[in-house]
Amino acid sequence: MKKLKHMKKNITLIFILLLQVISTGQDLSSLNKLVDKYQKSKLFKNSTWALHARYLKSGKVILDKNSEVSVAPASNMKLFTSTAALEILGEDYKFSTKLYYDGSISDDGNLYGNIYIVGGGDPSLGYDLVKSALPLDELMQSWIKAISAKGIKTVRGNIIADALLYDAKPIPDMWDWIDIGNYYGASSTALTINNNLYFLYFKPGNKGEAAEVLRMEPEVPGLTFTNYMKTGAKGSGDNGYIYCAPLQYNATLRGTIPAGVDEFSIKGSIPDPPLFAAQKLMSALQENGIAVKGKPTKLINLVIYDDSKMITKTISPPLKDIVYIVNKRSDNLYTEMLLKALALNVKGKGDIESGTEAVKEYLERNGINSDGLFMYDGCGLSRSDAITAKMMVDLLEMLTKKKHFDSFFNSLAVVGDPGDIGYFSSMGRGTEIEKNAHIKSGVITGVRAYSGYLKDRKGKTIIFSLIANNYNGEGSDVSFVHKKIMIELAKLN
Structure with missing residues (x-):
């Protein structure tokens, strides 16, 4: 009798195990x-179409x-740059921008010398994407x-911008002409201000008619426009482009903006951010009753600066807050600055090539084979950049063992979280990935990518990377398929 009960228990156990195997098999199927x-x-x-997913703990593919x-x-690509920065610079690292003067200050307030704005590579200077950063007017x-x-009432010399900490090449060689005049193709200079962007406001007409330029905010001295911008259909969104190379001051406007609104703005990249910083400070000084006899x-x-003549120092938010913007908002400028x-x-040199070498060395040092990595910028805007899906998953796995993992993980988009940014706040609602998948997206023409973490039905962490190149259809169709794959991963037992 006892033997029969024992057999029944074994049969029941085997049956349960078979059900689990069948269930898992069905999910994989x-x-x-x-x-x-x-x-x-x-x-x-x-x-x-490159796809890779595996369990974090077991490594099962x-x-x-x-x-x-x-x-x-x-x-x-931002995941490679931002995580290298967290490890090498440290999550509490801060940038500093300093103001100095030279010469002497007389008793009646005349500065017989210049004021210098010395860039320290702070991407957040004068723009409050990071909450603790001062916006432009408050910074001024x-x-x-x-x-x-300091008792200065008149500046007899110039307002001089010092951006020599980094090299003179403002953008990567492999960026496309269509991108570089727009805000997401902004120059990465050691002195960056106002996110190196301006807003350009248009008055739309009827569909097919010209769109009139109304104003620029902030005003960039000397910047002019050749305007071919047209009005598109109502609800057609921002399809306008600004064509302008760094250091050039005539921009060409093409594309369309939507009809049906009183005004519509697009964002352009400031041609010479350090010069703009000097111009802005000079203008602010004059508006506040401090005369400047020289020029920006x-x-x-x-120049070797005398610390006794430092006027002030502006400290950036900690690096972890900057990385949050890099990945959560996918900010190209912040990434290139990092x-x-x-x-x-x-490497001791503030240039793009030395930066990509530093990232490759970081990967190799952490046991990640960088064969297959082609890196021409930090943010992924270059269409010549390349990685492998396995390399991405290797990176994401390695990061889980790092002390700065929480700072990195918090910078990822949370699918279906109403408190998140943009499209991801409504993505996957009512499915297994709602508030479960933490991802970084990638979007340029012909490319759609999602990489990140999610948990299956048993709470086991899955790391994944889904990257499509040169698909035949809309990018939104690819993103829909990638979402379905993430849902299937989350359904696994």
Whole structure:
């Protein structure tokens, strides 16, 4: 009798185990069928579609397709740059921008010398994407207060911008002409201010009619426009582009903005951010009753500053808050600034090439094979950038063991979280990935990517990277498929 009960228990146990195996098998089968179905579809038939997913704890591979083929990652590249910065610079690292004067200050308030704005590579200077950073006007007021506290009433010399901490090449060589005049193609200079952008406001007409330029905020002295901007259909959104190279002051406007609104703005990149900083400070001084007899200009040769003549110092928010903007808002300028900071810290030279070398060394030092990595910038805007899906997952796995992991993880978008930013706040609502998947997206023409973490039904962490290049259809169609794959991953037992 006891033997019979024992047999029944064993049979029950075997039955339960079989059900679990069948259940898991069905989940994997569903995932594989989904991928196979879309691989044969018109959308992906001629594309390069790289997929890799595995369990964090066991390392068991769940999904693997073209995972060691180099593909363009778009903004997924930011994960390499931002995590290298967290490890090498430290999550509490801060940048500083300093104001100095030279010459002497007379008893009646005349500065017989110049004022220098010395850039320290702070991407947040004068723009409050990071909450603790001062916006442009408040920054100017803080500087004017410090200048006044020195007893300066008249500046007999110039306002000089010093951006020599980093090299003179403002943008990567491999960026496209269509991008560089727009805010997301802004120059990464050691003295950056107002996110190196301006807003350009238009008055739309009827569909097909010209769109009139109304104003620029902030005003960039000397910047003019050749305007070919047209009015598109109502609700057509921002399809306007600003074509302008760094250091050039005539921009060409093309594309469309939507009809049906009183005014519509697009964002452009300031042609010469250090010069703009000097111009802005000079203007603010004059508006506040401090005369400037010289002009705004830029430093050409290195100067050794006298610390006793430092007027003030503006300290950035901690690096972890800057990385939050890099990944959560996918800010290209912030990322390129971090790349140059890495270059200076690791290689002693603040240039793009030294920065990419520093990132590759960081990967190798952490046991990640960088074969298949082609890095021409820090943010992924270059269409020549390439990574592998497996390399991305290797990076995400390695990061879970780092002390700065929480700072990194918090910078990822949380799918379906109403408190998150933009599209992701409504993505995946009512599905297994709602408030479960933490991801970084990547979007440029012909590229759609999602990489990150999620948990399956048993609470086990899955790391994944889904990257599509040169698909035949809309990017939104690819993102929809990638969302379905994430949902299937989250359904696994």
